[in-house]
Each structure stands twice: as structure tokens, then as C-alpha cells.
Amino acid sequence: VDTNCLFNDEDMQRFIVEGFVTLRSELPNQFHTRMFNALETLDEGGPHGHNNLLPCVPELRVMLDEPVIVGALTSILGPDYYLHFHRHDHVNFPDSEQPLHKDGDNHSHYAVDGLRRNQVTRYAMLFYYPQDTPIAAGPTGVVPRTQYILRRRVEALRREHQNHIHKIRQELKQEFGDGTDDPASRLAMRELYKAKEQALQDEHPELFEAMRAADAPWESEKIPLTGKAGTVSIVHFDMVHGRYSANTSGQPRHMVKFLFTRNEEPRKPSWSHSGASWQIEPNAPEAPAWEYFWNWHKGTPAATAEIAAPDAVTNLQSDDDRLALGAAYTLGSQPTGLPILEETFLSDDIGLRTMAAYGLARSGKAAVPMLMRALDQADASLAVRIIDVLGDIGPRAVSAANALATWTNHAEPMVRRYALEALGLVISHNAEIDQTFLDTLSAGLVDEDAIARRNATFAIARLGKRANASEIVQRVTDNLYHWHHHVRGWSIEALLRFQDAQAMKSALSYLSSARWDETPKSGDRPPTPTVMRS
Numbered sequence: 001v002d003t004n005c006l007f008n009d010e011d012m013q014r015f016i017v018e019g020f021v022t023l024r025s026e027l028p029n030q031f032h033t034r035m036f037n038a039l040e041t042l043d044e045g046g047p048h049g050h051n052n053l054l055p056c057v058p059e060l061r062v063m064l065d066e067p068v069i070v071g072a073l074t075s076i077l078g079p080d081y082y083l084h085f086h087r088h089d090h091v092n093f094p095d096s097e098q099p100l101h102k103d104g105d106n107h108s109h110y111a112v113d114g115l116r117r118n119q120v121t122r123y124a125m126l127f128y129y130p131q132d133t134p135i136a137a138g139p140t141g142v143v144p145r146t147q148y149i150l151r152r153r154v155e156a157l158r159r160e161h162q163n164h165i166h167k168i169r170q171e172l173k174q175e176f177g178d179g180t181d182d183p184a185s186r187l188a189m190r191e192l193y194k195a196k197e198q199a200l201q202d203e204h205p206e207l208f209e210a211m212r213a214a215d216a217p218w219e220s221e222k223i224p225l226t227g228k229a230g231t232v233s234i235v236h237f238d239m240v241h242g243r244y245s246a247n248t249s250g251q252p253r254h255m256v257k258f259l260f261t262r263n264e265e266p267r268k269p270s271w272s273h274s275g276a277s278w279q280i281e282p283n284a285p286e287a288p289a290w291e292y293f294w295n296w297h298k299g300t301p302a303a304t305a306e307i308a309a310p311d312a313v314t315n316l317q318s319d320d321d322r323l324a325l326g327a328a329y330t331l332g333s334q335p336t337g338l339p340i341l342e343e344t345f346l347s348d349d350i351g352l353r354t355m356a357a358y359g360l361a362r363s364g365k366a367a368v369p370m371l372m373r374a375l376d377q378a379d380a381s382l383a384v385r386i387i388d389v390l391g392d393i394g395p396r397a398v399s400a401a402n403a404l405a406t407w408t409n410h411a412e413p414m415v416r417r418y419a420l421e422a423l424g425l426v427i428s429h430n431a432e433i434d435q436t437f438l439d440t441l442s443a444g445l446v447d448e449d450a451i452a453r454r455n456a457t458f459a460i461a462r463l464g465k466r467a468n469a470s471e472i473v474q475r476v477t478d479n480l481y482h483w484h485h486h487v488r489g490w491s492i493e494a495l496l497r498f499q500d501a502q503a504m505k506s507a508l509s510y511l512s513s514a515r516w517d518e519t520p521k522s523g524d525r526p527p528t529p530t531v532m533r534s
Contacts, residue, residue, distance in 0.1 A: 001079070005071025009276035012075060012269075016293050017280050019147035019239045023072060025063055025128075025230035032229035035060060036130040039254045044089050051485065053087050053256065055516030063128060063232070064258065072234050075271035076124055077262040082461075084123075084259035085489030090243075092138040093252035098243030100143060100218050107259055107486075108237055110417070110451075112388045115155055116354045119148045119289070120296050120392070123237035126258040131229050137253040140233075141222040141244030147236035148289055149321045152351040154214045160207060168196045263462055265394045265428050266299040273298065282307050285322040288329035292362050302364050302396065305333035313340060316355060328355045332362025342370050345385075357385065361392040368397050375403060380412040387415070391422025395429035405440040413449035420444045420452055424459020433466045441467065445475040450484040457487060461494035468498040477506045 007015070015021050025032070038057045042049035048056055063069065064083065073081055086107045105111045108123040133139045176189050201208055224244040225233050235241065237259070247253050278291045287307045295303040309315060309326035312334075316327040331337025337359065344356035360367040368390070375386045387407060390397045404426065407419035420441065427437055441463075444456025457476060460467045479491040495507035525532070 001070055001074050002067040003071075003272065005067045007072065007075035007271040009271070009274055010279070012271045012273075012297065013276075013278065013280050013290075013294060015076060015234075015236075016290055016297070018144045019236040020142055020144070020225075020233055021072060022225060022227065022231065022233045023068055024228070025066060025232055026068060027063060027066065027230060029229060031059075031062070032130045035063070035256075036229075036254060039089055039091075039130060039256065040252065042089060044091060050088055051086055052516065053089055056518065058516075060128075060256065063230075064126070069126070069232060069234075073124070073126075073260055076121055076234065077260055078264055078266055078270045080263045082261040082263055082493055084261050085485065085492075086259050088257045090140070090255040090257060091252055092243060092247045092255070100141075100215060100222065100240050100242040102238050102240055108261075109421070112357075112385050112418075113350045113354060114159060115150060115152070115350060116357055116385075116388065117238050118392055119238070119358060120293060121236060122262045124260050125235045125237055125239075126260065127225065127233040127235065128256045128258070129227055129229060129231045130254050130256070131251070132227075133229075133231065133253055133255075134226055134249070135224055135245060136247070136249040137251070138247030138249075139224045139226050139244050139253070140255050141224050141242055142233075142235065143218050143221045143240040144223065145286070146218070146221075146240035147238045148286065148325060149240075150325075150351065150354060151214075151218065151240070152321060152354075153319070154211075154218070156351070157207065157211045157214055161211065164200050164204070164207075165197075168193065168200065171196070265425065266297050267429070268299045269297065278307065285309065285320075285326040288326045288333065289358075289362075292329050292333070301394075305330070308333070312337065316340065316344060316359075317352065324355045325358065328359035329362045332359035332367075335366065338363055338366060338370065341367075342374075345389075346374065346382075353385070357389050357392075360389050364393050364396040365399075367393065368400055371397075372400060372403060375407075380410065380415050383407060383410070383415050384418050387418040387422045391418065391425045394425050395427075397426045398430065401426050401434075401437060405437060408440050408444060408452075413447075413452055416444070416447060416449060416452040417455050420447075420459060421455040424455070424462055428462055430466075433463060438467060438469055438472065442469070442472050442475060445472065445479060450482070450487060453479065453482070454484065454486040454490060457490040457494055461490050461497055464497040465499040467494075468500050468503070473498060473500060473503050473506075477503070480506070480510045 035057065042053065042056055044050050054060055084107065105117060109118045111117045127140055172189055172193060176185060218240060222244060278294050280290065281287060288305060288309050291305060291307045295301055309330040312327040312330040315323040316331060318324045331341050341356045341359040345353050345360055347353050360371065371386050371390055375383060378386055387404065390400045390404065401423060404419050404423040408416050408423065410416055423437065423440065427433060441456050441460050444452055447453045447456065457479065460472060460476065476491045476494045479487050482488055492507055492510065495503040
């Protein structure tokens, strides 16, 4: 890493607050023109694009490996971060603006209750423009400072809406079954879906009006990410974003999205840290959370809080997401706040218990005994919520590792999924991994549930050479041919991180077979007596 390209303290604090940073590639314009032309040939709805985008345009990796890009990603995600296997070229021509949203959590950490995402930076997105992208080109829009905000009102209304949509889809499935392979059936199903969706709007106008009203404040705070060809924005995975406006330029607009994953929980600052304390807007409602994320990134999550929100007990119950968030992190930094967080966490109110869960994660080691007591008596639903918080606490919850290993054997796949993920997080700073935990993760590699298997593989990939055991290497190798692409993707990464010759050979053998060649037929250009050029 070029240390001159790492963030300084101000840069890092600004990213924690705003949730994004915009950079400029230093590659020549000819490179970006070449990338634009290559992307124009892809089919984002088919096999020649989307997750196969990088094999189709492998030269994009040159941009991803630029010092300015590597320096920013290292500052945000730590050294040895991982280029995730999910990527997507968002083509905007001549589409309209797009509703604001947070990206689906299926590529990162599944949100408990559909709401509680991990707020610390374990995932980040990179947006790349290969062409000039002014307002007229329909740039991506982001809402700054929303990466930690739950938008509970918006999400509650969307859950209600999705319940109706689920019923519509079930009705369509009953009518059409799975026999929609022929174009006529697909067309009929689409037309009926549109009719049922319109009927839903006619029957529940108050729901759609409430959704528009709830979205309006966030829409008013949206800003465009404009820039010249080669503009790159790195964004917290949970940032609220969407297409800012319609593309009226008359030309297609490409925005290539890549996803990156942190490999290790922070041990020390990964940017050029000069010892600064938290500086930005200490009186803002979210400031207690920002200060905690700053300390977490420094590898000192248990550091004493210097910032506290006023009226934290009262504001934890507030409908204002920002006030409630600051209150949760304040209570999590105080011993007297733990009983309040515990009571709220165990309630039936999804929004309130989600806020309390963040406070418990902030409490760290102090919250573990309370969580373990509750886990002893928990049903599957509550167990998932508790296990999720233990995993979010990370290495400070290592005393829960034995219990988490036991929960990986639960009959409910949802419990196993979270337990395997959490186990990998809490033991991630152990210099050596106990054989019991290796056996547990190895068993997860053959779990019948694909997501449990994925999470076991992810945990093993993060442990790297500490998880290098013959049975694990063989099972990871076998999973290169699993039906779920997440399992395949993490299996490749695990094999590359074992620092083992046989594992590396297995990974390269698979990748050699799976590689993409833009020339589908060999020998179609006979050799000439003169120099052959493209």
C-alpha cells in the first residue's frame, strides 16, 4: 500500500460521518473509454455481465488496483480486504430516477428482523463511472449520513407493502404454477401482476400515500454523485442511495458497482493516524455512535466515551431515528444503561429492540453475561437476535464461543446461520483456534443449508492459515462445485488464504476451468507472415 494514498484522521472521520468518499482514478482517459466500450457489449440480464462482469472485462481490475483506490479501501476496510464476487453494471439509458433504498443484505450480513444491519464497516461498495457523468446523465444519488439510520417508519411501511406483494405472488403461483417458460405465459403473468398491483393501490391508497410521505424527507436530502470519466465513489454498504435523476443526455450511462469485504476485525488504525480524538460535530444526535465507530476502527472499541447524548433514557424511545441512535450508543457506554438496554432488547417492538441491540453491541464485553443468561432460555427467534449481537460485539465476546458452537447444531437453519457467522467473528483474534471450533466450522461446511454453509466458509476464509486443516481444505475444495454462488465464491477465497500449496493448487485449477475468454472460438484468425496486431 502506498502510504501517501491512505486517509488521514480528518478523511477517516469524514467517511465515518458522511458514509462516502469520492475519488478520481489517475488512469488516462483512453482507459475509461476502453472500459465504456467493453461494458457496452455486455448483457446485464444474462450470463455476459452482472456477477460475470469482471471476467468479461478483466482490465477493470487495473482500476481497482490503483494506489489511490487501494489506499482508500485499506483505510476503510483494513489490510487484506476482499473483492466480493457480487458486482453489477447499472446502465441508465434512458431510465427515470430510482426510489431510494439500501442494498439487499443477501450479499453482506442478513439483517435480523429485516432491520438490524451491522453498523460498523465490514462491507463497502465502490461506484465507478467510465464516462463523464453530469446531472443530465442520470448519476447515482446518495443521502449522506444515512448509513447508520434505520428509517424505521419507511421500513415498517415497506414491510406492510411487501406482505401484500407476497400475497399477489402467491396468487400468481397458484394460477400459473412454475410453467412460465413460454413467452406467452410470462407475458400473461406480467400483465396480471400489473393489474393486481394497480388494484392494490386502489384498495389501499392510504398505504401508498404514507410511503410517499415517509420517503419525502430522505428524497429532499439526496445529492448527486457527478464527475468526469474515472470518478470513483466508495460508499458504506448501508448508505441510502438510488438513481438521482433521469438520463436525458442521449447517451448511455454506466455505473459499475463492486462490493468489498473486511477480512479482519480492526486491531489498529489502518490509515495514517496521528492520534487525533473525535472532532466532527460532537453535539450532533449521532455523535456518540460516530465516536464509537472511530474507536472501533482504531482497534479500541472499549475506549471510554467522551461524548454522551442528553436525555438518553427518554430518547431511546424517540421516533426520531437519529435521537434514538445516539441514545442507544450513550446507554451502551454507561454501566447504568445496561439494564435499560436489556429490557428494551427483550421487548416485542421491532424498532425499539433493534436500537437497544446497537447499544448492547456498544457495551461489548459488559453485555455478554446478560446475553448469555437470556440465551440459555431463548427460543429460536430470540436466540437469533442474541447470537447476532454477540457476533457484532466480535472478539470482545470470545467467552461466548463455546455456547455459539453448541447453537450451530440447532434444528432451525436460521439459528445455525447466525451461530456460524458469530462464532467466526468472536474467535477471529485468537492466535490459535481451538480444535473444537475448527471441528464446528468444518461441520458447517457440509450443512444442508446453503447459507449456513456460506457463513461457515466465510468464517474460515477470515481465519486463513489458522483454519488450515486437511478435512477443512478438502471440504472447502468440494464446495467449489456447490450450487450456491456464495458458497463457491467464499470457497475460492478460503483456499487462497490458507497459505497451503494444495489449497492454492485446487483454487487455481478451478479458476483455470472457470475462466472467461472473450474469444469464443480458437483458430479463427490464421497466422500472417507479418506481425499480428489487434
